[in-house]
Amino acid sequence: MDNKTFEEIVVLWQxxxxxxxxxxxxxxxxxxxxxxxxxxFARFYDVTESLVQDFVFTKLEQGLSQKSIKDILxxxxxxxxxxxxxxxxxxxxxxxxxPTERERQEVEVLSRNNQKHIxxxxxxxxxxxxxxxxxxxxxxxxxxxxxxxVWDDIDVENGVINISKTIQRIYVxxxxxxxxxxxxxxxxxxxxxxxxxxxxxxxxxIKPFKKVVNGNFYVLTNSDQPTEPRTYRNYYKRLMExxxxxxxxxxxxxxxxxxxxxxxxxPPVVLKTWMGHTDIxxxxxxxxxxxxxx
Numbered sequence: 095m096d097n098k099t100f101e102e103i104v105v106l107w108q109x110x111x112x113x114x115x116x117x118x119x120x121x122x123x124x125x126x127x128x129x130x131x132x133x134x135f136a137r138f139y140d141v142t143e144s145l146v147q148d149f150v151f152t153k154l155e156q157g158l159s160q161k162s163i164k165d166i167l168x169x170x171x172x173x174x175x176x177x178x179x180x181x182x183x184x185x186x187x188x189x190x191x192x193p194t195e196r197e198r199q200e201v202e203v204l205s206r207n208n209q210k211h212i213x214x215x216x217x218x219x220x221x222x223x224x225x226x227x228x229x230x231x232x233x234x235x236x237x238x239x240x241x242x243x244v245w246d247d248i249d250v251e252n253g254v255i256n257i258s259k260t261i262q263r264i265y266v267x268x269x270x271x272x273x274x275x276x277x278x279x280x281x282x283x284x285x286x287x288x289x290x291x292x293x294x295x296x297x298x299x300i301k302p303f304k305k306v307v308n309g310n311f312y313v314l315t316n317s318d319q320p321t322e323p324r325t326y327r328n329y330y331k332r333l334m335e336x337x338x339x340x341x342x343x344x345x346x347x348x349x350x351x352x353x354x355x356x357x358x359x360x361p362p363v364v365l366k367t368w369m370g371h372t373d374i375x376x377x378x379x380x381x382x383x384x385x386x387x388x
Contacts (some may be wrong), residue, residue, distance in 0.1 A: 232352035246309035
């Protein structure tokens, strides 16, 4: 067996993985490795279950969520499997345990009145940036998806919005140096490539523009240059403060859309498709309280 340290295996794994995954995915892996895995395991020739369990407890004490830690462990296990396959490590079963999680919190959404107030404001104070918020409330887009939306993605004849790309700022680690880049890429999974029906009020608002706009222009800027999620999130935050709305993350617009759909009796399997979820269980688990309430 050609024993190598965890750090040496990581270098080889990254070189191999880079050939097969999207740039944004590779960047996410590299960031988790640099920030969490290498500081913990770099010098070890054997990553044991007890080492990984101690790592989990340490990260919990540092305030990381269980979901974030589980994401890190997915990358760790991919690296270890690669090491075993290449003959650098002995196979080991690693089964770590987490403390019982606190009761799951209900997703934060806008009340019906607040949502109506925002939508009426956009209708009477139209800007393209405001239109994006209206679209998210009517179609449940993620922030990267609405930033990447161009006019040709909105099909008023068939009454659907086509989601096929997203904008995101990624961390790039090159030569030990970290910097960020904004990229336009396909969404996080094939299920995220989807069609969402356009609500009647939104369709009525958009139809006049579709006759005169350049189909290749981005909706939020009505130009050939997009706005990035960080900039748009700051714009949204200022608008919500201006309207005296309760503090709600931008993703809460997406949750609000899903909640209104459930309240309107949309079947879970249909909502799962509109939201771009990979599995119906994600839809049911995320909005369990809403389903139960209905």
